[in-house]
Amino acid sequence: MTEDYKIRVQNVTKEYDLFKTQADKLKSFFSIKTNVPHFWSLMGISFDVKPGETLGLIGVNGSGKSTISNIISGIIPQTSGFVDVRGDTSIVAISAGLRKNLTGRENIRLKSLMQGLTNNQIDNMMDDIISFADIGDFVDQPVKSYSSGMRSRLGFSIAVHIKPDILIIDEALSVGDDTFYQKCVDKIAGFKAEGKTIIFVSHSLRQIELLCDRVAWINYGELKTIGKTKDVTKKYREFTKWFKGLSKQQKVDFETDKKQIQKDFDINKYQNQVIETEQKEHPDEKRVAAKIKKRFYSSVISEKMPKLTVAFTWLVVFATMFFCLVNISGHSISHIVKNPSSIVKPSKTLKLPGKLEQASGIKKHHKTQKMSVK
Ligand SMILES: Nc1ncnc2c1ncn2[C@@H]1O[C@H](COP(=O)(O)OP(=O)(O)OP(=O)(O)O)[C@@H](O)[C@H]1O
Secondary structure, eight states: OSSEEEEEEEEEEEEOOOOOOOOHHHHHHHHHOOOOEEEEEEEEEEEEETTTOOOEESSTTTEEEEEHHHHHTSSSOSEEEEEEEOOOEEEEESSSSSTTSBBHHHHHHHHHHHTTOOOHHHHHHHHHHHHHHHOOOGSSSBBGOOOOHHHHHHHHHHHHHHHOOOOEEEESSSSSSHHHHHHHHHHHHHHHHOOEEEEEEOHHHHHHHHSEEEEEEETTTTTEEEHHHHHHHHHHHHHHHHTTTTTTTHHHHHHHHHHHHHOOHHHHHHHHHHHHHHHHHHHHOOOOOHHHHHHHTTTTTSSOOOHHHHHHHHHHHHHHHHHHHHHHHHHOHHHHHHHHGGSSSSOSOOOOHHHHHHHHHHHHHHHHHHHHHO
């Protein structure tokens, strides 16, 4: 049976809380309401990537291309929506995946182990990865000492040698020199020929046109359009030409308006719209609302504590505080239950914990002995 898709994303959203302080972050984790502004990096993105297809992602800076590719790679969770990736992914992004304090060689081993390769397999391909990356003696230096081009070369080399089912290339080719660029293009062409699935994120329309079968244009958190490479790049060129023609103030106003829409996005309103559309398209279908709710939230790992866990945590905190106070007050629990105010009035005969009580008993005993000697 042939698979109809390799990657499916449906109604995917991503919300970021723009915390100003660590305290706000902690409060939010405990689901305590704060006045932190929100920003929706993605406002409901849906598309499929077919097996063996190379899909390009284009869009202006900050439109959400890296966010969606990181969600597909499993690096970050979506806020809502369904993501199904049928195969192992390997992401090549300039900033993702490499540990700065580890050497190039250690990074190769770590990333390969994380992809499920054995130490023997890694030993066998180590030289090939190093030779393709062409970073010389730097391979034994920490990655923090690499230039962005060197990082990109190493990241790219690791990702293609791991031979993933799905390769996600996020802006990795934009920093390499021409020779390396050509090597990468050849490698990607080889991947395509093998029937692998690729997501290719780039600002270079030339690269997109060279490598992609279809293109998705992500525009300020929304999917503006998806289709044949030449059709989408044509529309995108028209947009950038129009945008460049605006005055400085018009550009600022345009971007401010778009960002405001992303701040004001209402997930519940969006969910209702999706339900309405689905009901119109499939009038005979039952339980549409339940189906959409499941699609929105069933595969989501929340970054915040679930309400039940929050309630349980508070219960544990209050119970601990209560028992500490009871202990300090020196009263029994039944006494405190009958006279709650006595929790703040310590008993005159302070109850000592077991060992101390025992120790004080010994002291008393010695005193008695001394007295009898007298
Ligand atoms: N951790 C974060 N916290 C808050 N906002 C974030 C975070 N990560 C990304 N964003 C915001 O989400 C939006 C989308 O970012 P993303 O990096 O996905 O865009 P992009 O299309 O890949 O941009 P570029 O072309 O510049 O790489 C941006 O407005 C960005 O500021």
